[in-house]
Amino acid sequence: MDRTTIEDALFPDCPIRNILARIIDKWSLLVIYTLDRSGGRAVRFKELQREIPDISQKMLTVTLRTLEEDGYVMRKIYPEVPPRVEYSLTERARSLLPHINALLAWALENRDAIMSDRKAATANRLCGTGKQGDCGRR
Numbered sequence: 001m002d003r004t005t006i007e008d009a010l011f012p013d014c015p016i017r018n019i020l021a022r023i024i025d026k027w028s029l030l031v032i033y034t035l036d037r038s039g040g041r042a043v044r045f046k047e048l049q050r051e052i053p054d055i056s057q058k059m060l061t062v063t064l065r066t067l068e069e070d071g072y073v074m075r076k077i078y079p080e081v082p083p084r085v086e087y088s089l090t091e092r093a094r095s096l097l098p099h100i101n102a103l104l105a106w107a108l109e110n111r112d113a114i115m116s117d118r119k120a121a122t123a124n125r126l127c128g129t130g131k132q133g134d135c136g137r138r
Helices: 028-037 045-051 057-069 091-127
Strands: 073-078 084-089
Touching: 028 045, 028 057, 028 073, 028 084, 028 091, 045 057, 045 084, 057 073, 084 091
Parallel strands: none
Antiparallel strands: 073 084
8 A cells, every 4th residue: 555645436535444544553643642752852763762662663664654744743854974863753743642642542541441352253253253251061
């Protein structure tokens, strides 16, 4: 999927598809959250990479570019050798933070129940009966 062109074929002006699809992916919210945790200071690329150890350099680059294109992240390049690049959140991203924090709170509140349901559904699929607990009775 081309991360820079997201349009719904039937509803090209749909704000859900065209706006949220670019921030509700595997990495964007985590990058925004990590930049927020910096306490408002600008963060260098390598520091972000250390804070999110399972993201590849390429994926972090793509994610930061996408967030910058949409106005969530500001990128500042310093004319030094080697070049220093720092990233920080824009006002747009800061206005999104209460919603991200609410989503995080909801996820923490419901995590145990969701994980339990997920485990039960997997066990049921593996049993082939659709009934919890029948696997060991055959």
